Amino acid sequence: MRKQPENxxxxxxxxxEAAFLLLFDEHHPPLFRFAWRLTGSMSDAEDIVQECFLALLKPGCSFDPARSSMRTYLFGAVRNQALKRLQRQEQSLAAEPILFRTPEAELLRDEAARAVASAIAALPETQREVLLLAHYEQLALAEIAQITQLEIGAVKSRLQRARVTLREVLAAWAPQLEGSK
Amino acid sequence: MNDTELDQLLDSWEAPPPPSTLRSGLRARFPRSERRRLSPRLGWALAFAAASCTVVFGLAQVNTKPVESHFTELFNHVYEHVTGVMASWEASDLVTRIRESRPKVYFDGQLGPALRFDRAKVVDVDVPGEGRYSFTSVNPKREGWTEAGHIHDKTIQFRAGRKLVRIECASTIFDSDRPVFVKHRTGVE
Known part of the structure; x- marks a missing residue:
């Protein structure tokens, strides 16, 4: 059996290549989810995650294990790439959020998911990324602060504002979702 | 709506699992060392040179021909072989650079199928209605290859039958203008 590489x-x-794939296998699922939720596109998310991993191999790569963990660095890289892409393409998730569930028995849940995707897409960019990292990836506020290059206080207030907005926008869905359980 | 209800609602928006092409695509783009590819070839070139030297000295012992002419022949052989090895390396390097630059292919301005990277020294392209063509920027000096376009910066452009093929790459392939040599792969449509 191959020995686990030290570094x-x-x-x-x-x-x-095996060491590279080890890194990839360890980190890619949350990065892909984050990229997908930011861009709303499978191909963009795939491309972004690949670019971020390949960038680690470049001589000019700014990753410094003394400053941040690999996971934090990669989340930051995905965020930057996704924002660049969104600015370039001027795409909006609100236009057509992508869902991957089959709408039959869970039609209501799918509609709720669509509403959630649209509501999150309509949030200001900084609130959106903070909410995605906190709620969907369960990252600590300190780590989100590192990724988004904000103070912890700013992360906390953006997360709160995002949740207040979502609570208002999605208010109509709460009883329906309750009824669908 | 309380916090738990909001969380529950947010959880209804599920992300898809990463596609299998994410891993396979990354593997295809993993930069493999070019040095490893070059070394055996240089090894062969050196072995060839050493063998040629042995033959020349052998001939010089039994032949009346002046030893200088043997050295000229040897030099020519070695020179041809080394330039052949270098051209071969350059062709492989070009294939790698194109593959890693996320190329998009347009036929008469229309986006078409992706390039094929099945061969080490040339890139194949399936031209709609014209069949499969191979191209490279290193003159193969063999029958069937014609100069049909050029590479400059991030763009490769050439003519394949009646179609104008334009390949847009994400990174620079050559800073200066380079020719493109094209061959129609007959029998593949």
């Missing part, structure tokens, strides 16, 4: 990133940079 997978260093070995990946030396051309060890």
């Amino acid at each position: 997978p990133l260093r070995e990946a940079r030396q051309g060890d």
